[in-house]
Amino acid sequence: MNENEQKFQIALTLLKGIGFEEAKKILSIDTLSAFFSSTKMDLVHRYGIQPTVASALYKEFSTALKVADKEYEHCLKNNIKSLFFTDDDYPYRLLECYDAPLLLYTKSNTSFNQGKFISIVGTRNATYYGKQQCQQLVYDLANQLQNIIIISGLAYGIDITAHKAALEMNIPTIAVLAGGLHRIYPAVHRTTADKMLNNGAIITEQPYQTPSEKRYFLQRNRIIAGMSDAVVVAESAAKGGALVTASIATTYNKDVFVFPGRVNDAASAGCNALIKHHKATLIENADDLCYFMGWNTATKKKKEQKQKYPDGFDSLNPQEKSIIQFILQEENVSIDKLSYLTNIRIEDLLPILLMLEFQNYVVCLPGNRYQIK
Secondary structure, three states: OOHHHHHHHHHHHOOOOOOHHHHHHHHHHOOHHHHHOOOHHHHHHOOOOOHHHHHHHHHHHHHHHHHHHHHHHHHHHOOOEEEEOOOOOOOHHHHHOOOOOOEEEEEEOOOOOOOEEEEEEEOOOOOHHHHHHHHHHHHHHHHHOOOEEEEEOOOOOHHHHHHHHHHHOOOOEEEEOOOOOOOOOOHHHHHHHHHHOOOEEEEEOOOOOOOOOHHHHHHHHHHHHHOOOEEEEEEOOOOOHHHHHHHHHHHOOOEEEEOOOOOOOHHHHHHHHHHHOOOOEEOOOHHHHHHHHOOOOOOHHHHHHOOOOOOOHHHOOHHHHHHHHHHHHHOOEEHHHHHHHHOOOHHHHHHHHHHHHHOOOEEEEOOOEEEEO
């Protein structure tokens, strides 16, 4: 990708009113270079933008491009990579989110598209119980599974506990920041963030010098939810950002899990409420999480089966064969990842999988995961 294209991508994120759906529409019509060369009338007639909105957008072009120039230079000087939503390295799980960030800024030493992504969130005022549950979950997952990545928000309490436990077990961990990458917040966690650069990543959708303001923390939570295969709320009071993350994850059709607490324990009131209202699944340990996600089924038998196509494979059409081959390669695979691998939209993929299930080629596991029957 050339320098100008990256600058146009950054500039697009700076325009008010341009979200994920609007950006996709713009790119379906022409290049970003052409878009930023448009007149006000072009914006109306070519891109279908309302006249008043088009006028406001047109006025923003010059400023957005100037700021994008500076942002691009910040990225070069500080070894920051920008990932636009059309890039191959962009987290594919986010592409199924209606409000996905157009662009992410990252310092990374891990793939965002390989492995099992588990977000662990919770209160900043974590109790000994909450921290212990969080640590033990990460320790056990690291011992039971391969290729797992722990995601959290680098905040006090549960977040930093999850990150540190992952680093201790030598598994990648990703911190999603609310502000720009110029300053780690909270500053006391910089040492942990630096360690992630060797085994994980720090990412944000905010430009380099953006402060960590309250409104950005809520936006950050949707990335934590959207990048994950499973979201675990380790501990939360009746109100808090972790509950917001869990709620967002539900709208994305992600699996949400919680550790229960005592009925009179204020620190676990939020977790207990999620269970009571059937908004999350109760787990007691890593075994439970693996069971519900279908991650405990990759046995030796399945590995031996990996090289063997099911009976009747030759009678399938090319698209169905491709789906079967990807499921075999992955042993069991989430609907999101299968959509990414096959380049078939989820709404188009579901009826094909249903038919394959009726024909006894595949089986649907808990957590919307599929394996060969």
